[in-house]
Structure formats: C-alpha cells, structure tokens
Amino acid sequence: MKRSPLYESHLRLxxxxxxxxxxxxxxxxxxxxxxxxxxxxxxxVAFDVSHLGTVHIEGPGSYDVLQRSLTNDLSRINPGRxxxxxxxxxxxxxxxxxxxxxxxxDSFDVMPNASNTSRVIQALGGQERTxxxxxIAIQGPKARALLGSISKVAAGVGRFAVGEFEWEGYHCRVxxxxxxxxxxxxxxxxxxxxxxxxxxxxxxxIEPAGLGARDTLRLEAGLPLHxxxxxxxxxxLQVGLEWVVAFEKGEFIGRTSLEREAKQGVxxxxxxxxxxxxxxxxxxxxxxAVREGKGARDPGDLIGVVTSGNYSPMxxxxxxxxxxxxxxxxxxxxxxxxxxxxxxxxxxxxxxxFWSHEGARR
Amino acid sequence: xxxxxxxxxxSDHEWVRLEGKRATIGITDYAQDSLGDVVYVELPAxxxxxxxxxxxxxVESTKSVSEVYSPVSGTVVVVNDTLNDFPQNLNSEPYGTxxxxxxxxxxxxxxxxxxxxxxxxxxxxx
Numbered sequence: 001m002k003r004s005p006l007y008e009s010h011l012r013l014x015x016x017x018x019x020x021x022x023x024x025x026x027x028x029x030x031x032x033x034x035x036x037x038x039x040x041x042x043x044x045v046a047f048d049v050s051h052l053g054t055v056h057i058e059g060p061g062s063y064d065v066l067q068r069s070l071t072n073d074l075s076r077i078n079p080g081r082x083x084x085x086x087x088x089x090x091x092x093x094x095x096x097x098x099x100x101x102x103x104x105x106d107s108f109d110v111m112p113n114a115s116n117t118s119r120v121i122q123a124l125g126g127q128e129r130t131x132x133x134x135x136i137a138i139q140g141p142k143a144r145a146l147l148g149s150i151s152k153v154a155a156g157v158g159r160f161a162v163g164e165f166e167w168e169g170y171h172c173r174v175x176x177x178x179x180x181x182x183x184x185x186x187x188x189x190x191x192x193x194x195x196x197x198x199x200x201x202x203x204x205x206i207e208p209a210g211l212g213a214r215d216t217l218r219l220e221a222g223l224p225l226h227x228x229x230x231x232x233x234x235x236x237l238q239v240g241l242e243w244v245v246a247f248e249k250g251e252f253i254g255r256t257s258l259e260r261e262a263k264q265g266v267x268x269x270x271x272x273x274x275x276x277x278x279x280x281x282x283x284x285x286x287x288x289a290v291r292e293g294k295g296a297r298d299p300g301d302l303i304g305v306v307t308s309g310n311y312s313p314m315x316x317x318x319x320x321x322x323x324x325x326x327x328x329x330x331x332x333x334x335x336x337x338x339x340x341x342x343x344x345x346x347x348x349x350x351x352x353x354f355w356s357h358e359g360a361r362r
Numbered sequence: 363x364x365x366x367x368x369x370x371x372x373s374d375h376e377w378v379r380l381e382g383k384r385a386t387i388g389i390t391d392y393a394q395d396s397l398g399d400v401v402y403v404e405l406p407a408x409x410x411x412x413x414x415x416x417x418x419x420x421v422e423s424t425k426s427v428s429e430v431y432s433p434v435s436g437t438v439v440v441v442n443d444t445l446n447d448f449p450q451n452l453n454s455e456p457y458g459t460x461x462x463x464x465x466x467x468x469x470x471x472x473x474x475x476x477x478x479x480x481x482x483x484x485x486x487x488x
Contacts, residue, residue, distance in 0.1 A: 016398070027398070032453070033424040034399040212398065212424055278402045278449065280422055311401035311424055318402070341420075341427070 004050035005134045005194040013208060020211055021114035023051040028210040036209035037216050037313045040180055044140030044147075045209035046201045052135055053117030054188065057126035058107040066100060066108060069124055069253055071236060073246035079104050082160045082175045086236050086244055087112075087123055088254030092261060094230040096120055097244075101162045101175050109173070109188070111135075113226045123253070134194035138206060139184035139217075141357070146204045147185065150197075157185055168193050179214065181221025181353055219319060220312050222272060222352025228283065228308045229270055229321055237261055238323065239270040268304065268323045271330065272352040273338060275318030275345050281309030281338050287322050288337040288344070303328035306338065314355040318345065321352070363486060364391040366457055370473055371482035372433040376418075377457065380473045385434055388461040389421060389452065392486045397423040400452040403445040406463055410438045414472065418463065421452060433476055436467040 002023045004010075010017055015026035026048060028036060039045050057066065067074050072085035079102050087095045096116035101109040109129075112120040121128060138147050148155040153165035159176040166172070170193040178184040189197045202208065215225070224230050229239050235258060236245050245258060275281055287304035289297040297303055309320035320338065324330050332351055337344040354360065365371075370378045375393035379386045394400065404420040412418060412432040419430050441463045445451060452460040467473065477485065 027425065032399040034401065034450070216424055278446075279404070280402060280424075280427075282427075311422075313401075 002051070004048050005191040006048045006050065006198050009195055009198055010048065015208075015210060018211075021051055023114060025051055026208070026210040028212045029208050031207060031209070033210065033212035033216060034313045036207065036213035039207050040140045040182060040209060040213060040217055041314060042141070044138060044143040044184070044206045045213070046198070046206045047137040047139065047209050047211070047214050048134065048198070049137050049186070049214070050130075050134045051114040053112040053114060053120065054129045054133060054135070055110045055112065055117065055121055055124065055126040056108070056129050057110060057124060060106055062106050062108055065124060066110075067249065068251050070100070071245045071252055071254070073249040074100070074102070075249065076246070077102060077160075080162055082162050082177050084244060086230075086241070087120060088236075088252070088258070090254055090257065092235045092254040092257030093232050094226070094234055094236060095123070097224070097226055097230050099175070099177055101173065103162060103173070116226065131191075133188045133190055134198070135186060135188050136194075136198060136201070137178055137180075137184065137186045138201065139178045139180040139182045141183060143182070143184040143206070146206050147201070149204050150200050154185060154187055159183075167197055172197075179223060180217040181223070181356060182217075216310050216313065219308055219310055219321065220314060220353065220355050222321070222354060224270070224321070225308060235261055235266070238266045238268055265326065267326050269326060270307070271322055271324050272350045272354055273306070273320040273322050273336065273347040274315065274350050274354065275320075275338070275347045277318065277345070278311060278316060279318045279340065279345055280311040281306055281318045281320035281345065281347065282340055283307060283309055285309065285320070286339040287324060288339060289328060290335050290337050290346075297328050303330070303336070312354055315360050318347070319354050320347070324349070363395065364457070365479045365483045365486070367479045369457070370433075370476035370478065372431065372476055373485060374431045374433075376431060376433050378433050378473055378476060380467070380470060383467055383470060384439070385436070385465045385467050385473060386461050387418060387430075387433065387463055387465060388456055389430060390482070391456050393428070394453050394456045394460070397421060397428055398425050399423055400449045403449045403452065403462070405441040405443065405445065406438045408438055408441055412436060412438060412465065430462060432465065434465060434467045434472045435469065436465040438463050439466045440464040
C-alpha cells in the first residue's frame with residue numbers, strides 16, 4: 001500500500017485513513033465529511049490528492065503523441081494552460097479521464113487517476129513522477145485569498161492556467177483546476193517541502209478535507225468519476241461530455257467507434273436524480289419508471305441504474321448520477337422511483353450540477 | 363470513546379437504558395464514530411413488534427449504511443422523529459438527543475443479559 005508524503009501529518013491531524021486505489025489516504029479529519037464539504041462551499045479546504053498520477057512527457061513529438069491519442073484538441077490551448085481530456089479504447093470506452101498540464105513547448109505533465117497511471121503510460125509513454133511530489137488541491141471561494149499569504153504567484157494562477165512558483169527554495173507547479181465545482185488551484189510540490197507547505201496552508205486558515213468530502217463535492221457538482229460514470233463500456237457521449245471530443249482535429253484513439261455512436265445516437269444518457277428526502281441514493285440502485293413519467297414504458301419498468309449516489313449537504317437531499325435508457329424518453333422534471341435496498345425512493349430527474357453558487361436544483 | 367456506566371450494551375453496538383418496563387435504545391459512541399457523518403435515519407414504526415436481533419431501522423452516513431438491531435423483545439412505543447431533520451444528533455450526542463426509540467419490553471430480565479459498560483468497553487478495544 002502506497003503512502004502520500006503527507007501520511008504522517010494525516011495521522012497527527014486525527015484523520016480516518018482508508019485504502020483507496022492502492023494508497024492509504026485520509027477519508028475525513030475531525031470536521032467530518034459534511035463539515036469539510038460545507039467548509040469548501042463557504043470558505044476553503046485543502047485536499048491531499050497525491051494518489052493521482054503525474055506522468056511527464058517531453059521532447060520533440062510529444063505534442064503529436066498526445067494530439068493523436070487523446071480526445072480533446074490541444075490546438076485549442078497553448079503552453080501554460082491545462083486541458084481536461086479522455087484516453088479511449090478502440091471501442092470508444094473511457095480508459096481514463098485526465099488533465100494535461102502543458103508546461104512549455106515540448107513538455108507536458110499528464111495527471112491520470114491513481115489506478116490508471118500504468119495504462120496511461122502504456123498508451124502515451126512518458127516517465128512516472130508520482131513519487132517525487134505531493135499534489136495538493138486548495139478549493140473554495142476563499143482558496144485564492146487565503147493561499148495568497150503563502151504564495152501570491154500560486155494564488156494568482158488563472159482558471160485552467162499552469163504556472164510555477166518557488167516555496168522555501170523548491171520549484172513547485174500550480175494549475176487553476178479542481179474537482180469540487182469551486183474556484184481553486186492544485187499545487188504540485190516536491191516531497192522535500194511537501195509537509196511544510198501542507199502545514200503552512202493550515203496556518204493560513206485552510207482546513208484539511210478528506211476524500212469523503214472530495215467525493216460528495218464532485219457529485220454535487222455533477223462531475224463524473226472513473227469507475228462509476230466513466231470506464232469500460234462507457235463512452236464520453238453517453239455522459240454528456242461531447243465538448244471533450246474534438247472530431248474536427250483528425251485521428252485519435254477510439255474515433256471510429258465514437259463517430260458511429262454519434263451518428264446512431266447514444267442508447268443511454270447520464271442524468272441527475274434528486275431524492276424527495278434526505279435518504280442517500282446509492283450506486284447500483286435500479287431506476288424504475290412511474291406513472292407520472294412521460295416515458296414510453298409502463299410504471300415499474302426498469303429504465304436505468306445509479307452510478308454514484310450520496311447525500312448532498314447543500315440540498316439536504318439524496319442525490320445521484322444515473323444512466324437512463326434513451327428508449328425511456330425521459331425529460332428533466334420527470335419523476336422516477338429508485339430502488340434502494342428493496343424499497344422505492346421517489347426522485348426527480350434534474351440537470352446537473354445539482355448545486356452551484358447560482359442556485360440549487362430540486 | 364465514551365461508554366457510560368449506567369447503560370447496557372449489545373454486541374451490535376446498541377445501548378439500552380431501562381426505566382420500569384420502558385427501554386430507550388440508541389447506537390453507541392463507538393458505532394457513530396465508525397459510521398462517520400450520519401445523514402439519514404430510517405426509524406422503526408410505532409407499534410412495531412421487535413425481537414432481539416430484529417431490525418430497528420437503518421442509520422446511513424456519507425460512506426455507508428448500517429442496520430440497527432433490537433437488543434430486546436417488545437413493542438416500539440415512541441420514536442425520536444427529530445432525527446428526521448437532525449440525523450447529525452447521532453454523531454454529536456449518541457447517548458442524548460441521538461436516541462432512536464423507546465420499546466415497551468416483554469421481559470426486563472433480557473436487559474440484564476446484555477453487556478455492562480466494562481464488558482462492552484472490552485469488546486470495542488479487542
């Protein structure tokens with residue numbers, strides 16, 4: 001089991017540490033998952049996400065390798081910018097969703113999900129640098145203001161920009177990215193100064209948050225997670241991520257299959273569900289049609305399955321992402337029944353994100 | 363972990379406080395701590411007949427769901443429906459405002475057979 005450079009600090013801070021993707025990572029600290037979630041929505045928190053991979057790709061031809069492997073179009077951005085993109089299989093299935101940090105002309109850092117790092121290296125080449133750094137996400141409406149007292153440069157990096165900053169003589173990288181639906185940055189700091197940097201964040205008033213809150217935050221923001229909404233058998237088109245697929249740029253892995261699917265239309269689509277009560281909706285729960293629905297099915301018919309579900313601290317309702325069959329012809333606002341441990345929980349189909357600073361969906 | 367001396371405990375991490383024939387039931391500090399933040403409680407129904415090991419509803423946290431088991435035989439007479447709006451009381455006061463229900467017990471000697479505080483503490487430390 002791998003450990004983050006911040007592992008000792010997590011224990012000192014009273015974190016509940018659990019296995020996650022081959023790593024021992026903090027699930028929550030003393031505030032608890034809901035407290036950490038709310039702190040991120042109203043102020044700022046710091047997550048240790050060192051379990052995510054860093055794969056460094058450099059040299060002439062790097063751009064071409066990424067451009068003909070990944071779905072998004074690097075020509076839409078420039079060096080000094082980050083891009084969300086997918087690596088597909090020939091079938092068009094999502095092998096991994098990742099962020100590319102374009103550092104300089106022929107130098108890239110690719111950030112895969114923990115368990116997919118080796119598959120990404122297999123497809124793209126490059127050199128794994130995961131063990132050389134800690135990756136720390138600082139997220140929330142006050143993230144930049146509080147981080148500013150530690151590093152003005154890190155706090156000032158633009159949205160989806162990539163920058164560099166010095167910390168105690170160490171060379172660090174930062175990107176204006178995150179996975180919470182909040183403003184914020186992600187800092188890659190060498191292991192030599194990682195603990196000091198992590199402690200400085202707390203001194204600056206940024207509370208630590210665990211992977212429990214990271215999951216409820218991303219779910220509330222309607223963001224897909226590999227292994228749930230993305231993975232084998234799932235294409236970017238089914239989860240509504242057409243914007244990640246740049247057909248116009250030319251060849252990329254999985255393109256032929258995706259074009260076929262785009263022409264035929266997807267046979268299922270990802271939707272948001274909000275429960276009528278606080279009861280969390282749960283992964284693998286069946287979604288059933290009800291009489292009020294406009295669907296072409298009969299009440300009680302199976303029309304889909306929940307891919308991620310939990311409790312939304314902002315809505316104070318159960319929420320879920322679910323694949324619903326195209327043949328059910330559902331619309332936003334339709335009611336469905338979600339079968340949670342044998343009992344029907346009434347829910348409504350909504351647009352995502354479930355919650356943003358502009359308002360909530362019910 | 364708090365284990366009050368004046369309560370009785372089941373090995374499934376419920377606590378019992380007996381007054382006359384009425385038993386108040388809740389889950390222990392150890393149970394709430396291992397669950398994490400409780401966000402939903404499925405309460406039993408008033409009038410429901412229960413027996414030891416039978417279901418007394420469910421407690422659900424952001425990370426998992428856990429069945430509540432009845433430590434005694436009897437009839438559910440009161441449920442703590444403030445938990446519908448404040449399930450977090452199970453975390454903050456598991457032995458106080460986080461109580462789950464009251465059961466009119468059939469046989470008070472069943473309560474004597476439950477664990478005392480010292481035995482329960484041993485169970486959670488093993």
